[in-house]
Amino acid sequence: MKKSSIEINKHPIDKYLRRDRMPHIWCPGCGLGMDITAFIEGTKQANIDMNNMQIVSGIGCTGRISGYIKLDAYHTTHGRAIPFASGLKLANRNLTVVVFSGDGDLFAIGGNHLIHAARRNVDLTVICVNNFIYGMTGGQTAPTTPVGAFSSTAPYGNFEKPFNLVGVAASAGASYVARWTSLHTKRLANSIAKALSNKGFSFIEIVSPCPTVFGRKNNRSDALGLINELRDRSRIDNSANPTEIPITNYGEIVIGDFLNEPRPCFSESFEEGIKKTKERIEK
Amino acid sequence: MGIVEKTQKKGTSKKETREIVIKKERCKGCNFCVEYCPRDVLEVSEEFNEKGYHPPKIVNSDQCLFCGLCERICPDFAIYIKNNETEPEKEEKPISETTHGLFNIVKSKYEGEFFMQGDIACAEGAIYAGCRFFGGYPITPATEIAERMAKRLPFLDGVFIQFEDEIASMAGILGASWAGAKSMTATSGPGISLMNENIGLGMMTETPCVVVNVQRGSPSTGLPTSWGQADMMQAKWGSHGDYGSITLCPKSPQEFFDLTIVAFNYSEKYRLPVFILTDAIVGHMIEKVIIPPPDKLEIINRKYTKKRPQDYLPYEAESNLIPDFAKAGDGYHYYVTGLTHDERGYPIMTEEVQKENVTRLVEKINTYSDDIIILEERDIDKADIVVIAYGITSRTVIPAIEKAKKKGIKVGYLRLITIWPFPEKRINEIARNIKGFVVVEMNLGQIVLEVERCAAPYTSTKLVPHAGGGIHNIDDIVKAIEELAHEKK
Ligand SMILES: Cc1ncc(C[n+]2csc(CCOP(=O)(O)OP(=O)(O)O)c2C)c(N)n1
Ligand code: SF4
Ligand code: SF4
Ligand code: SF4
Numbered sequence: 215m216k217k218s219s220i221e222i223n224k225h226p227i228d229k230y231l232r233r234d235r236m237p238h239i240w241c242p243g244c245g246l247g248m249d250i251t252a253f254i255e256g257t258k259q260a261n262i263d264m265n266n267m268q269i270v271s272g273i274g275c276t277g278r279i280s281g282y283i284k285l286d287a288y289h290t291t292h293g294r295a296i297p298f299a300s301g302l303k304l305a306n307r308n309l310t311v312v313v314f315s316g317d318g319d320l321f322a323i324g325g326n327h328l329i330h331a332a333r334r335n336v337d338l339t340v341i342c343v344n345n346f347i348y349g350m351t352g353g354q355t356a357p358t359t360p361v362g363a364f365s366s367t368a369p370y371g372n373f374e375k376p377f378n379l380v381g382v383a384a385s386a387g388a389s390y391v392a393r394w395t396s397l398h399t400k401r402l403a404n405s406i407a408k409a410l411s412n413k414g415f416s417f418i419e420i421v422s423p424c425p426t427v428f429g430r431k432n433n434r435s436d437a438l439g440l441i442n443e444l445r446d447r448s449r450i451d452n453s454a455n456p457t458e459i460p461i462t463n464y465g466e467i468v469i470g471d472f473l474n475e476p477r478p479c480f481s482e483s484f485e486e487g488i489k490k491t492k493e494r495i496e497k
Numbered sequence: 498m499g500i501v502e503k504t505q506k507k508g509t510s511k512k513e514t515r516e517i518v519i520k521k522e523r524c525k526g527c528n529f530c531v532e533y534c535p536r537d538v539l540e541v542s543e544e545f546n547e548k549g550y551h552p553p554k555i556v557n558s559d560q561c562l563f564c565g566l567c568e569r570i571c572p573d574f575a576i577y578i579k580n581n582e583t584e585p586e587k588e589e590k591p592i593s594e595t596t597h598g599l600f601n602i603v604k605s606k607y608e609g610e611f612f613m614q615g616d617i618a619c620a621e622g623a624i625y626a627g628c629r630f631f632g633g634y635p636i637t638p639a640t641e642i643a644e645r646m647a648k649r650l651p652f653l654d655g656v657f658i659q660f661e662d663e664i665a666s667m668a669g670i671l672g673a674s675w676a677g678a679k680s681m682t683a684t685s686g687p688g689i690s691l692m693n694e695n696i697g698l699g700m701m702t703e704t705p706c707v708v709v710n711v712q713r714g715s716p717s718t719g720l721p722t723s724w725g726q727a728d729m730m731q732a733k734w735g736s737h738g739d740y741g742s743i744t745l746c747p748k749s750p751q752e753f754f755d756l757t758i759v760a761f762n763y764s765e766k767y768r769l770p771v772f773i774l775t776d777a778i779v780g781h782m783i784e785k786v787i788i789p790p791p792d793k794l795e796i797i798n799r800k801y802t803k804k805r806p807q808d809y810l811p812y813e814a815e816s817n818l819i820p821d822f823a824k825a826g827d828g829y830h831y832y833v834t835g836l837t838h839d840e841r842g843y844p845i846m847t848e849e850v851q852k853e854n855v856t857r858l859v860e861k862i863n864t865y866s867d868d869i870i871i872l873e874e875r876d877i878d879k880a881d882i883v884v885i886a887y888g889i890t891s892r893t894v895i896p897a898i899e900k901a902k903k904k905g906i907k908v909g910y911l912r913l914i915t916i917w918p919f920p921e922k923r924i925n926e927i928a929r930n931i932k933g934f935v936v937v938e939m940n941l942g943q944i945v946l947e948v949e950r951c952a953a954p955y956t957s958t959k960l961v962p963h964a965g966g967g968i969h970n971i972d973d974i975v976k977a978i979e980e981l982a983h984e985k986k
Binding site: 232235236265266268270276280281284285286287289290291293294295297299300301302303304305306308309326327330461471480484488492494 | 544545554561629630632651652656658660661664665666667668669670671672673674675676678680694697698699702825826827828829830831832833834835836842845
């Protein structure tokens, strides 16, 4: 009897989480938990066999996501989630492989892997949590830190031009590209479902609040204030060109489902190429 | 199948037939003819010839002037104008019987006796062992391994991918391994330096795979096309932290083949990335290689758990110290991390778990070192001096040993086929009964440090170093043997 009463109190998402690892290590008001919820919803929508789903992360606050979702999950080294995931996927095409990692992890130390996996159109869904800073290591400049924003390694304000993540992914060859904030959970979930269904390199940027580190260093440490700010600054425009919508420190954040142009993925092209050769040999 | 393509055109005065003939099998794809034909009669074809080139094809036969420019310009005598005076074409060997070329590599059964390059023997060894995923980045003198895998794997339902760098290559083969594939990468010193972080990930997550280092002269870019043996310590200590590791060192193409299979077996049995350290000489040398029929050699495959998901702990090692795998996608929902972890695979940042985790990584190799260590010994029981060498250097020491023997010195030979775990026990044993060890290696003193550690306090050790890029002078080795033999104890 006691058992059933426990079951009644079980959060619907719990069956997808490693409950024995809760509570998680993230700060209050951190967007990462919301991102997990949207992710689970997206996978349900896409009707993916959860046992086949593989989650790969690099290192960082975001990198810890793989440790909380109860699926086959891999916490790899800083920046190397994508090539690890490519190996997983290419060696077993039945697996659905998702990379969930931070902006520093995927675009600084791992930037080279990202553009090449996008170019090859490896069948991966890459979800990048952009909190504009290195969270885990205490607030250093990321390749996404807006000009003028402060970090522990940009004590006088950042003067480096940041990457526009969706622009980089689209230019490199991603076949599905979207950007949402953590707050747009429904639309984010829809996008995750679409990304999972795209047989190719799908990229989703989630603009996500980091009140503790980004917020504190930039006079926005109030978590609610930060999430409201993301709401107020964002504007949905699905027809926007992803290469033309960089994010600034206080300006508009254009969000949407920007690009969905399927093309043969790496494995399909590989197979096709070999098939042609085989035919030639057999002649 | 014809090797000749024809077009015909009537001559104006006489009843003469002229035609362009393309001997496709000779073509090397320079496209001179295509480019220079004044009438655009020729075009590059889609088809490949035996050598892998695209020979030209005739597209506008009625435009041909029979000017003969193509015939004159072709560097390979592969195109000509045939007229009534031309001697008739003799029957030529059908393409499929030619012994070279891409298609034959793809079609052939690799079994029997071959003249084979070391690097290629390595790739064939990997395939024999069941390797079906190769991720790599080109680097001399290891590129031939990748090239061979690129040709072979797609036809064995395997995957070859040239990654953007060695960091990705190492990460990629770890991922492939978790997907259940036997996976491998091959590189040289600079590549290993880039791979080292993810080699550590492989050690910590206990991921089977094989990493081949065809050593060049080093440090840094060093001697790209030449050789050395200066990455010996890097193979043991390259990634940060403590972990047991296995390194094998072949001396010939045959051994490169054999030890690649052993490396895969060890990697599956003991769950770790296993190194093969060879060098540019063995990698590029061509010698006889015998490939036995499939199933002749022992192949060890992955051990998967029989437990149900609810009872399974991914890093629970029974008394054998080696945890069983669960298959990705089978609903085990395991978590794999490079962080210090407990049996569940969960990160736990405590002194106790750190000790348990890391100690097991070291102990699982120490415990099985007797099974892992392979040595070749000659004349050791009667010897005063024992020469220790490995890899290509073990071939240089043979004439030196013969020369020293002629001078009346009793010399034994110990070849380290397994470098790591280091054969401490055996060297310690030998040390008690001899006057000294001469260590010959192509670096300025690496494995000699290990020998000294095991030989002291029983006997002395002398190094014959070489910086790489050449081979040892036989007389230097003889001199070292003599000095040690006549040393007063
Ligand atoms: C090779 C290497 N260099 C540096 C680090 C330290 N490190 C850990 S996480 C991190 C930054 C993570 O930033 P981001 O990807 O933006 O993730 P966040 O923590 O913000 O989610 C760094 C530099 C590391 N783990 N490995
Ligand atoms: S530091 Fe920032 S990103 Fe990391 S857990 Fe805290 S709020 Fe989240
Ligand atoms: S206050 Fe924040 S953490 Fe608490 S229940 Fe509401 S949303 Fe969740
Ligand atoms: S004979 Fe002259 S016109 Fe004819 S194919 Fe050759 S180059 Fe071209």
